[in-house]
Amino acid sequence: MADEKDTPFSPIENKVMDALEEVIDPELGIDLVNLGLIYDVKVDSNGECTVTMTLTTMGCPLGDILNRDITKAVTSVEGVIKCNINLVWEPVWDLSRMSRFAKIALGIHG
Template identity: 30%
Template sequence: MEIVAKIDLETKVIEVLQTCFDPEIPTNIYDLGLIYEINIDDDANVHTLMTLTSPSCPVAGTLPPEVEEKIRNIPGVNGSNVEITWDPGWTKDMMSETARFETGMF
């Protein structure tokens, strides 16, 4: 897969991630800083490394599969895998400036 195609696909993945929301904080998971890595291999398989706001997050069982499915449904993606990590643990400092402004979490 060409570098330009990977960049275009990564842009589409980010756009999809911005449609996924954490129910506790009304901001998308990308701007919340829950996405640590997006890796796209030469076969257009997308591996996403993400975290949640806490291990006891009420959507811990449903949000990762939702993210995985939404990415898998992007035209051009052959496969999607979401891996959850707790290292480093999420803090509000990981939020984008826009997300901090929207939520009032400075």
């Protein structure tokens, strides 16, 4: 999934994206990457990672749980020592951001 992005990721950023595919949205049962919630990942030379992402809704009650799970997944990647989460609301998330896999898993056609 990570290599579908227009801007190529570095090898460590690809590993972070792979790790984020293990973080499952508790309400939907699909990982954050396939849901299209991860907008960008950057890892600097000091091993500090910034994940730019959104949530399906502004009032998502699971934000704290997701933050914990994201931080755990990202910092499990060798070479990453810190995770910053940049939560954004633009561009607005919608179903078109989901992968084909996520749409099939959720029974969304079209």
